[in-house]
Amino acid sequence: MRSAIGRGFTATVGTTLAGITLALLPGTAQADEPSWEDSRRIVEYSRYLSLKSHLGDIQAEETAQGFAALSSTQQVRFLDLLEDRSLMQRFFEENEAPPSVTGTTRVEMADGDVVVEHESLHGVDETSLSEEDKAAGKKDMWARYKVTDKIFGIEVAQVLVKTNYQVKGKDTLKVYPGSASHFLFMPACDFTHSPVKEWVTSPPGDNALTETVWSADCWGSEWDRRERVWADYRGFLGGYLKTD
Structure with a gap:
């Protein structure tokens, strides 16, 4: 509705x-x-x-x-x-995270009343592997790329994609099912996303990738953005939100 x-x-x-x-x-x-x-x-x-x-x-x-x-x-x-329709469109404008850089970057708009945060993080899942897999040198890891929009410091919108994968040494062995989540507190907008896809790139890249496509209908204007995150044995490598 x-x-x-x-x-x-x-x-x-x-x-x-x-x-x-x-x-x-x-x-x-x-x-x-x-x-x-x-x-x-x-x-x-x-x-x-x-x-x-x-x-x-x-x-x-x-x-x-x-x-x-x-x-x-x-x-x-x-x-x-x-x-403000023009401002809201900028909430989800194309953006690419700095390569291999984790943490949060901020973009201020409307004299600082509006802030768009781009967050890149990664980590290791210490509980998912058996002792046998750990002894074999395997490691389960995750990386995510998140964009959050705030007005007066209050969160009103967010999109997030996370990849889960396994490595051994420098090799990415497999990618587990990834995930995508969002919230959007703009009553004039409908927001959905496509099924999440994940795969391992061919060597020498050997990266774990996860992506989804967000679809929005705001004030009768429709658009799509593809959000992707990729990582390897070092952790987060990159992420973006761009036109599909």
Whole structure:
């Protein structure tokens, strides 16, 4: 079911809105209070997050708590940014992680109110192998590439792809099933991804790769982005989010 947010809302907020905004009427709002229309937007977005939270979405609950902690002025600014179509498109613009570099890089937009974080990490799974495999020099590893979008430090969107694989020495022996996850708290958007694919590249690359294709429909505009991560015995080697 599609939902929407913004000045085109047709939902009636009635007594709920009155209770939250002290029964503001058009023309009666003071300088530090949101207008009737902005109060309605705040209520509707809070309801949207609350519904997701009640359905068990832990991240939606955290985002709702962060949004509720903002001042009314910041909440209006938050929604203005969230409804800025050109800005939202930049949330998922093409990006490639620096080769073999782990950690987090940040890109600031909208005078620093919006931050896009690109995170690259890897590690070793110490519990998955038998003692026999460990004695044979085998090692299970993982690497992931994640992009997170924040407004006023509050997470509103994220895409993540993770590869799981086994190495021995410098050789990648196999790739286990990979995974992809996301959250997106933009009511005007539908977001899905293709089945996750994984494989080992031919020598001398000998890398474990995992990828998925994200598909979005926001305000009637559709686009796809392929997200991929690759790694070897050293750990994370690269990742990107790009047009399919």
